[in-house]
Amino acid sequence: ATDFGIEKALEQLGINPVNEGTSTGSDWYASGELISSYSPVDGQLIAKAKSTTKEDYEKLMATAGAAFEVWKKVPAPQRGEIVRQFGEKLRELKEPLGKLVSYEMGKSYQEGLGEVQEMIDICDFAVGLSRQLHGLTMHSERPGHRMYEQYHPLGIVGIISAFNFPVAVWSWNTALAWVCGDVCVWKPSEKTPLCGIACQHIAADVFKANGLPEGISCLINGDYRVGEFMTHDKRMPLISATGSIRMGKIVAQAVAARLGKSLLELGGNNAIIVTPDADIKMTVIGAVFGAVGTAGQRCTSTRRLIIHESVYDKVKNAVIEAYKQLRIGNPLDENNHVGPLIDKDAVALYKNALEKVVDQGGTLLVEGGVLEGEGYESGCYVKPAIAEADNSYEIVQHETFAPVLYLLKYSGDVENAIEIQNSVVQGLSSAIMTNNLREAEKFLSAAGSDCGIANVNIGTSGAEIGGAFGGEKETGGGRESGSDAWKIYMRRQTNTINYTTDLPLAQGIKFDL
Numbered sequence: 109a110t111d112f113g114i115e116k117a118l119e120q121l122g123i124n125p126v127n128e129g130t131s132t133g134s135d136w137y138a139s140g141e142l143i144s145s146y147s148p149v150d151g152q153l154i155a156k157a158k159s160t161t162k163e164d165y166e167k168l169m170a171t172a173g174a175a176f177e178v179w180k181k182v183p184a185p186q187r188g189e190i191v192r193q194f195g196e197k198l199r200e201l202k203e204p205l206g207k208l209v210s211y212e213m214g215k216s217y218q219e220g221l222g223e224v225q226e227m228i229d230i231c232d233f234a235v236g237l238s239r240q241l242h243g244l245t246m247h248s249e250r251p252g253h254r255m256y257e258q259y260h261p262l263g264i265v266g267i268i269s270a271f272n273f274p275v276a277v278w279s280w281n282t283a284l285a286w287v288c289g290d291v292c293v294w295k296p297s298e299k300t301p302l303c304g305i306a307c308q309h310i311a312a313d314v315f316k317a318n319g320l321p322e323g324i325s326c327l328i329n330g331d332y333r334v335g336e337f338m339t340h341d342k343r344m345p346l347i348s349a350t351g352s353i354r355m356g357k358i359v360a361q362a363v364a365a366r367l368g369k370s371l372l373e374l375g376g377n378n379a380i381i382v383t384p385d386a387d388i389k390m391t392v393i394g395a396v397f398g399a400v401g402t403a404g405q406r407c408t409s410t411r412r413l414i415i416h417e418s419v420y421d422k423v424k425n426a427v428i429e430a431y432k433q434l435r436i437g438n439p440l441d442e443n444n445h446v447g448p449l450i451d452k453d454a455v456a457l458y459k460n461a462l463e464k465v466v467d468q469g470g471t472l473l474v475e476g477g478v479l480e481g482e483g484y485e486s487g488c489y490v491k492p493a494i495a496e497a498d499n500s501y502e503i504v505q506h507e508t509f510a511p512v513l514y515l516l517k518y519s520g521d522v523e524n525a526i527e528i529q530n531s532v533v534q535g536l537s538s539a540i541m542t543n544n545l546r547e548a549e550k551f552l553s554a555a556g557s558d559c560g561i562a563n564v565n566i567g568t569s570g571a572e573i574g575g576a577f578g579g580e581k582e583t584g585g586g587r588e589s590g591s592d593a594w595k596i597y598m599r600r601q602t603n604t605i606n607y608t609t610d611l612p613l614a615q616g617i618k619f620d621l
């Protein structure tokens with residue numbers, strides 16, 4: 109890996125062999141057990157991070173609480189200026205950070221850079237937003253009264269993130285939460301603690317250079333037990349959690365039990381509908397990128413292709429042909445299309461899915477398999493697989509976080525394809541490939557896709573930051589990033605002001621003394 113400049117990148121990002129895993133800014137401390145971060149690229153130990161103990165966490169929360177008292181009073185456009193500087197720092201460190209993302213998580217270097225670009229983009233978005241945290245003005249029903257609403261900072265926001273977007277998801281939350289006047293405590297995935305540490309260094313430098321208090325950006329490290337410190341903590345009015353549906357169900361219940369708010373970004377089971385009018389070339393590119401990009405480890409990865417019977421064989425053959433061109437190997441080598449899975453547990457789940465789809469009646473069209481030998485020493489490289497299946501199979505209903513694509517056939521109208529597409533518990537991303545206006549509009553209508561994201565003539569993966577990102581049903585219902593997703597990071601207050609000498613009551617109620 110040294111060939112790819114990893115050591116230099118680690119140095120630029122301040123990653124040491126052993127890293128303190130708890131930070132309120134420039135103050136780093138931790139006394140918990142060590143988490144070893146191994147690269148799925150070559151199986152090497154990258155570095156270790158200390159995990160956060162309850163004692164560490166209490167110290168951090170006290171600092172975060174004190175920081176909120178200061179930060180919430182800084183005018184929002186000035187908070188935006190700090191986020192602007194943070195975006196500038198990310199521009200400077202884009203290459204090393206992109207490289208670390210690629211090396212620690214296993215996605216391609218291009219995708220690592222893309223993740224950092226997304227962080228930069230959300231900072232730009234947040235800077236503009238810092239002058240647009242608008243509320244409405246309403247007409248009061250009472251004479252001589254004025255009514256309006258305003259948005260105030262919420263408090264300490266807890267962010268729990270998944271391994272597959274180890275830096276971007278944090279920034280989607282944090283850039284908005286900061287301009288909204290909140291302070292953030294982030295627990296990255298225990299599979300990518302070093303990405304968290306690198307980001308915290310960058311943020312902490314910016315706050316420090318501006319003379320702002322410790323604790324506006326906080327980092328904790330560890331597994332679900334550390335996550336539970338947050339979900340049970342009444343001092344955190346909002347928990348934003350990204351990860352599996354299994355995790356989301358536990359987190360949602362813990363947060364609801366204390367009547368906190370949760371923003372959930374959970375698993376997907378995303379499909380592309382291929383109609384008789386689809387452009388086949390575009391379909392194949394969209395489907396293959398969607399299914400094998402990030403080795404199938406995106407929440408928006410394409411899991412199902414729902415193909416009309418009239419074009420089924422054509423699409424099937426073209427996709428199989430495209431899979432033959434895929435180069436699997438070190439993701440830091442730009443010649444490769446597909447990198448490794450995150451770890452051997454993920455490989456086991458991939459193998460299990462291939463066995464199950466056959467057991468349940470499916471046929472493997474592209475067999476898949478685990479790669480061995482030179483370049484594949486980590487044991488995490490797998491061949492993307494394709495199976496012909498039925499939507500009703502238990503394994504098809506389930507999100508396997510690996511490059512396994514299911515081909516499903518439909519006949520008749522597009523309604524039939526939409527019904528198949530919607531017949532899963534997840535509701536994140538969806539797409540239709542068609543040049544037929546009626547089919548496209550039906551897919552986008554109330555009778556169409558039930559997902560949070562519905563695309564026409566593009567694939568399911570690769571969203572832009574400008575839109576609200578998230579999904580329905582067991583995907584959790586949360587929205588992050590663009591549009592008005594910022595509102596969840598603030599508390600809304602309705603204000604009514606009486607500028608008369610009378611005290612009329614609402615609804616015409618009389619109360620004379």
Ligand code: NAD
Binds near residue numbers: 271332352353356509
């Ligand atoms: P995961 O659920 O195993 O872990 C996610 C995070 O939750 C980790 O930080 C983990 O430590 C924490 N966690 C787990 N149990 C917890 C608990 N009981 N209390 C508090 N925290 C807990 O997920 P993963 O394997 O890291 O990521 C893959 C999953 O994430 C996939 O299902 C994918 O679809 C989903 N994902 C969704 C989105 C989205 O925006 N919808 C984005 C990225 C990933």
